Structure formats: structure tokens, C-alpha cells
Amino acid sequence: MPEEPASIWLRPERGARGPAPERSRAQIAAVAIDLADAGGLAAVSTRQIAKALGTGPASLYRYVATRDDLIDLMHDAVTGEVDLSVPLTGDPIDDLLSLAARTRDLCLRHPWLLDVPVERTRLGPRAADYLEYALRALQHVPMTGRRKLEAISLLNGLVMLFAQLELQERRTPTARQAAQAAYRAQLAADGRHPLIAAAMAGSSLDPPEDPGQSFERMTRQLLAGLGLPG
Amino acid sequence: MPEEPASIWLRPERGARGPAPERSRAQIAAVAIDLADAGGLAAVSTRQIAKALGTGPASLYRYVATRDDLIDLMHDAVTGEVDLSVPLTGDPIDDLLSLAARTRDLCLRHPWLLDVPVERTRLGPRAADYLEYALRALQHVPMTGRRKLEAISLLNGLVMLFAQLELQERRTPTARQAAQAAYRAQLAADGRHPLIAAAMAGSSLDPPEDPGQSFERMTRQLLAGLGLPG
DNA sequence: AATTACCGCGAACATCGATCGCAGTATTGG
């Protein structure tokens, strides 16, 4: 009989016998999210969380079986930040576009979301609400269930791609930028990559396009390509 | 004076003084790639590589300053597998489409590529050739350098999204599938997510679309959205 | 021939995720 890896959402939050837990999954997730917002996913370690909670590292494992469970918790918690009370208009494109915009904001607020291994996530309750909402937007669209799920998955992927692009433009990691500059110089020097040299030379001068605008245009294209009525 | 994190591509492969290195960056990258192909990025550890090479873990650091450097090496090496001798037709759409298809094959051959932190990669020589090739396809398109770079980045992102979708459909991780089934049952039971229940119930029966076909359609849409002449 | 700069690598350190087992506490069943 193989061990049951049993997604955390299937285990009860607390047992029926002993004393009440001193902390809750929600509290732990909140602390972990603060750590991740500040220092990225790598900063989310058993001991850092324990320290922030004022306990030893072992205590966490009463709430969570594994670090992955913890990330599931975090993922689900921030997914709950997306406002699902926005009424659907009935136009799938508009509705998904609006949802995508809200999701993009979420990614900008919690950049570590982009580092969560993509399909590793197990659907938590908040994520289920999210997915249900997205499927509701597609309710009257003639597609198979599988295609709808794929479409939502791709849409979220595109959202993350754009969020990535925007974040990468926003912050100025001095160390990296210096290294890039040095290497660019070498590339320009050897003369074998003239187009790269040209594109990168101009790139810092070219005005960036309004991210929101290009995001909306691309998302529309994606949805059209997915077979939605345009 | 801050330490120079100096991208690995800026350091010489070997010094001028001492004995010749017994191994090369290429050999190490090849071993690491084999490990990653077999067991994912997580299986690429200092000691595993050292063991495969028949040495101790410390020896690696004569070739690589950090694990990230090692991943840069791997990334660049597999990027070199993309055939850039395919002549360009002059039609940017066709050329990028063809390049994207080859890139998609690469991702399917080396699934760990999808786990490489996206913008962390420092442009190696092979990757530079790749980028130069892509820029050549865009040579006569009236876009700023920055927009071209963004377009290529987005295109590669889309390629990875599709590769992910396809891989996820291909393999059948029994443990996960069982957990998902259990959770799906609970979702269907509580009745609060009827659309999810319906979509997932059908999803295993619905015929999958030909991946290549949907990939090409979506890529066309993306390129059109990026402002390429269609 | 002496100096210098490099190579291989055993030993060790810090940190990480995770486990074990014990003391304490609330619920259950008789």
C-alpha cells in the first residue's frame, strides 16, 4: 500500500482529540506570504517562518506535511485576493479580459507567484472559486470542458508572461545590469551579433509601450485564437 | 568595491598558468543535462555531477563559480541543439513560426527547461546565436529594438506554455492523478463548483486537439498581436 | 631555478527540509 501523499486540502485543519492548535493554516500562510513578498520564494524556509512565529522549525509540521503544502497554502491564499464579486457581463471576452487584468495585478503584487512551479499547484478552495468563476465566463461558449480548462490555463500563463516582462523592466538590479552591460560590450566587440548589439543599444532608449495596453491587445489575440467569438 | 558576480561567459575557460584541466565546461554541462533529462532540475546537484564524473564535489568549482553558472551552461548547451542553419524565407511570420516549432521540440526533449527561472538566464554564446537568428527574422520589420526583444521573449514564453500543456497531458503521474481524482470527488460532492465538476468529468473523455495545430494557430495570433504584418 | 598562478580535491561549514520521540493536554469511552 503506497503512502497517501494526500493533498493538504483533503486533510482536516485540526484533529478532534488533543488541544486546540495555537496557530492556524491561514496565519502560517500569511507569514509565509510576507516573507515571500519581501525576499522571494527562496526566503520562505521552515526556519524563517518558525522564527517569525516565535517557535522552533519542527512545529510547522503539525500544520503542513511538506514545504510544497506550504506553497499550496500561500498560492491559494493570494488567489483569494482576486475579487470574484465583479459581475459577469455575459461577453466571454470582456469577462476573461477583466479577470486577466485582476490576475495580472495579483502577480505584480506577489512577484514570487511567477516562481511557483507551474502545474504543481493543487487546486485549493480559493483557487477552485477562481476557476469556477472563469468557467462561468465561458459557460455558454461551445467548447469541450478540456478545451476550456486549457484555455484558462493558457490565459493565466500569458498573464504571467506579461507580469514577468513588466517586473523585469521595473526593477533595476544593479549587479545584473552591470554584468549585462559588460557582456553586451563583448558581443558588440566580436561583431558576430550585430543585430543583438543594435537592438540592445537602442533598447534602453526606446520608449516602453504602455504595459496595460499591449497586455490587453495580446490577450484579445490569444482569446481569439482559442476559438472564442470575437 | 563589490565582488564581481561576473557572468560565466566573461571568465576564461581555463587559466594560462597551471596544468590543463582534466575536464571541460562542455563535458560537465553534458553530464548535468543527462541528469536533468532523467530526473529533472532537482536531480542536478553538485555531488551527483561529481559522482557521475568520478570526483569529489569540490572539483566542480574549478569550472563553475556557482550552481547558477552550471544552469547557464546547461541552458546554453541545449540551446545549441536548435538548428539555425535553416534558411530564412524573408517572411517574418513563417520564419518565427518555424523557429518556434523547433524550440518547442527542444522543450519537449528537455522538460527541465520549463523549470529554469525564466529571466535569470545570462545570454551564452549559443543563446546569442539563437537570438541573432530570431532578430534576423525580424530584420525588416519596423519595430524598435526593445519591442523586438520583447516579442521574441513573449514568443518563447508561449512556446514554453504549450510545451508545458503537452507534457502535462503526456505523462501520467499516478500519485498525482489519484490525489486529483479524490479531490475532484470532493468538489463534485459539495456542489459549490458545478462547472469545475462538469469540465473535469468531461475532460478525460474529450479528444485532445492536435497539439501542433493549436500551437501554430496560437503562435500566429500572438505574432499578429505583436504587430507583425500578417 | 625561483616564482607565480593555476589544478584536483578531502574536509568542513551553514543551511535546508524533514523525522523522531517525549512531555503535556484535551477528548472519548466505560
Place this chain on the structure above:
DNA sequence: CCAATACTGCGATCGATGTTCGCGGTAATT
């Protein structure tokens, strides 16, 4: 009402990881 039960908190610890130190040796430079 009290033992049995099943849980909670957590110090100590394990194994694995990325990385550093410093040694003995080797080849190029002077």
C-alpha cells in the same frame, strides 16, 4: 470519574545540499 486515546508543541537530530578553505602538486613565466 478516570483511564485510554489521540492529538499538540518542540528540542534534538538526520541526511542532503551549495559552497569555502587550504593543502599538495603542476605547469608556465621570469
